[in-house]
Amino acid sequence: MSSNLLDLVQNYFSGDTVRQTSTALGESESSIGTALRSVVPLVLGGLFARSQQPGGAEDLFGLARQAHSSGILGNLSGLLGGLGNTTATTATTSAADGGLLNRGTELLRSVLGSSYTPAVEGVSQQAGVRTSTVSSLLSMAAPVVLGLLGRHAAENNLDASGLGSYLTSQRGSIMGALGSLPGSLGTILSGLGLGAGAAAANLGNAATNTANALGNTVSAAANRTGDAVRNTARDVETAAATPSRWPWILLILLALAALFYFMRNCNKTPENAAPASTTTTTDTTTTTAVAPAAAPTGRYDAASGNYIYDTGANTEIKLPDGTVLNVGGNSFESRLFNFLNDKNQTVSDDKTQGWMSLDRVYFNTGKSTLTAESQAQLKNLAAILKAFPNATVKLGGYTDNQGKADMNLTLSADRANAARKAVMNNGIDASRVSAEGYGQEHPLASNDTPEGRAQNRRVDVRVTKK
DSSP states (O other), rough: OOSSSSHHHHHSSSSHHHHHHHHTTOOOHHHHHHHHHHHHHHHHHHHHHHHHHHHHHHHHHHHHHHHHTTTGGGGGGHHHHHTTTTTTTOTTSSSHHHHHHHHHHHHHHOOOOOOOHHHHHHHHHHOOOOOHHHHHHHHHHHHHHHHHHHHHHHHOOOHHHHHHHHHHHHHHHHHHHHHSSTGGGGGGGGGTTTTTHHHHHHHHHHHHHHHHHHHHHHHHHHHHSHHHHHHHHHHHHTTOGGGHHHHHHHHHHHHHHHHHHHHHHHHHOTTTOSSOOOOOOSSOBBBBOOOOSSSOOEEETTTTTTEEOOOOOOEEETTTTSSSEEEEETTHHHHHHHHOOOOOOOOOTTTOEEEEEEEOOOOOOOOOBBBHHHHHHHHHHHHHHSTTOOEEEEEEOOOSOOOOOHHHHHHHHHHHHHHHHHHHHHTOGGGGEEEEEEETTTSOOOTTTTHHHHHHHHEEEEEEOO
């Protein structure tokens, strides 16, 4: 079982859970998904804060054991039956589940205090949902987190002290998630002594972005002249109106360079990437979307609205475990197999390299539901991963630029996670496949034509470990 609590909770609140929750609360799936991406860190932050208070670890341990023993994690329908009615149990909610919803709400209210209402209103405005919906989501998330904590404690024979230590070990990822929240949500818990951590995370993100920007400038200058420092200095020459400013400019450059190397070596986050505001189901930090390598070849099918890829003549691939795949010679499967099977090819440290488009995976228009024919390629992906047990991959979801950017971001994340779930359903452990949505960023082709937009609606795969 993964030891990252943030990952566990985010994995629980994905796919079918989002769909069922949206139905129960009368909100769109995308809005519920957006709200949950803020609700989860807030709940984790609140429970962590409680664990640091006198008697808090013991209190949470008791609630966690109760939540786990009630079977609440496997009773989603019962849990959803109580949403929107957190003061009493409903006919469709067991007494245990209803009691946990109530106690979860009471616990969060007591911990957040005066910050509870601003948190609810902030998420409501950010996600475009009713405040009552946010309250219901907080009520649902609290017992789920407690259930996951109870399961972890049971599986690892932890007592109250051990559970408190486990929560303490999660501080970094929780603070990072709080720091990545949009607007002022990241500072909601400042009154609990957690604001400094969230602020530090925000500062760290800003510093990383600044350092990466400097690194990109230095790299581009080095490619042109082989002298990064001189070219970087030349880029700011216009700003240096007088010679007396040069010492300050050099000091600033040296400081930024030091910060750049420090952040790159000491703050290693998985798949650091684009300025996207999503925190998705498996990565614990906001990452930069990647620019895919080569544009695919094929044709646009007006009837389905999909781009039909040319995968080449059919060929037979024999995997190391004896499994045989019959796929196109230019297909995704062939390219992935060749990469994993060739010991001379290594995973690049450049996170923008090595992405391959799934060439037979499609979704229903405007939704994150996979078409029936898409399952075959995802099953093949799972077969290849089984044959190469050390390999791990990341799925990246993309859309065209039609519609609102934030909606596209959510849709792309949902699609990437739908593909991830299909791979996991074929026997691949969750720790070996992650997913993130990048929305309409980094298109393969121009969005000015139906053909280009069809190419941009895709899921890409990158090997993160061989």
